[in-house]
Amino acid sequence: MSSPDISTNPLSELLAKKGVLLADGATGTNLFAMGLESGEAPELWNEDAPEKIVKLHQDFVDAGSDIILTNSFGGTRHRLKLHHAQDRAFALNKRAAEIARQVADNAGRPVIVAGSVGPTGELLVPLGALTYEDAVDAFVEQIEGLKAGGADVAWIETMSAPDEIRAAAEAAAKCGMPYTYTGSFDTAGKTMMGLHPKDIHNVTNEMEQAPLAVGANCGVGASDILASLLDMKEANPDGTIIVKGNCGIPEFRGSEIHYSGTPPLMAEYVRLAMDAGATIIGGCCGTSCDHLRAMREAIDTHQKTEKPSLDDIREKIGPLRNKTAGDGTEAPKRERRGRRRA
Template structure:
């Protein structure tokens, strides 16, 4: 039996919840090297992970995500750490739990679960059952460390997201899942935002919340939100978009979003039907503090159109899902090591 989830209770109290910002971007600013596994810092630099979470809590986050995005054995194998899945994920949750418990208010610890980086059959070698086992191994560690919910994120393949959801149910944690709609308004493997609600059909426990994260910019993820909320208005929907648009400056990736832009993104997200709003790549502590202030001062207004979003946030980078007409696609499934 899956444990009761804390998200519904906090939504009942607060209405809309603020999730945290970027893990990768902020850890890179703390000295994480490109190609280095952030999960190893749970043991080698725990003080920096504490600072990451504490800064987000201080900025007003209601939900903090553990430093475990690449915590499956398939990801950790790239760093010869495939036999340390349980300990690294447990430590990730313990660090976040320690910060949350000192917050003086309710802060939910969500166990971040990213893609394995492998393709499932028939496109690749991994079976569905093997994926479930890999995710369950990770989520067991997160639960042991005090995570209250499995936060499945940045997915592109529906079958992989379903495998992670099944693993969470097996372990006994409530779960959420989000997709990255970064390919012509759809996920890399062809899922349209309006179909996000149907991914885990047939499982004995439904998701606490579903939605989108990462992607190609704030305007695009808000357009995806409109499709998701129109398809199921009563759903609890997560939007955790990147901070503006990524741009190369030399060898560095810089995100265009200002605190003002991210504040307006929050208002539009709430108006568009999101119940949990946060930031992904590029979202700093200062951005999140501005988002908290915007959320606290906002009264839900008229549902925006795509045109209104573009006018306030900027142009779309991609076609919308209904314009693209893409079917199930075969594509590169390589995911970033951390939510940059």
């Protein structure tokens, strides 16, 4: 299996060909529907129930996704240690990429395998005990596994701390992998560690290898991620920007989380994202294949128009759940999220 070529990588080539790419939907939401138990590590299914991971990827491809993310979000040794699987990090990530690679190669059209790299769950020094060097080392272990399994790109996602983004990006560079990264702007319009959407482009400025794309994922809702997109695009009009927003607003019904987004709403989110300048658009928590099919049709049929305003977003998608990053008002309290994107 050939190693990805950073200078002529498949992601950039497909983006140049198609203009706008559809990423996939929710990993956790869909695996829970297949029987994953709360607190169970999805990464263990790469070895214990690979047929379910094949089905997840195949369903996304059948719904029209151009990019599928490997089942490896919690694939660092730090996350896997919670399940006594820290010594299996390389193998589990390799298997995750192999499964996605198999589905992509059988798709009959170009499909990008993005190696999902989520946060370690640890705080870096001085706020916590994890050193920058140890974080890089853990991400190298994970990304080497993803590369060995055939991933096209390291897809660093749901990040909050700039230092952790840099550590993962440095690991990707050490592994000879192209990379993207996204932050989760879920706290008063910024990440939990205070990163502003307009500053997302600058996190890896001092690194020799630049990202292929940057952006936002997860967060609190479709309206909010579109507001973040406006800030990101204004800060760098020429940047290649990813948005992978949650399917509407999360709502607790008893002990379960449900998402308010319908397929028509997610199609409207896609149209607004295209108008605002995003070129890689997908869904995060709550996004099913029904949503993705509507999103695929929106990408294929929408003619880009003028950039939307916040009022346009509120009118078509609904109110912002958070304040925007530049707003001085108090933000509503958000629910405490679990260990991973759902």
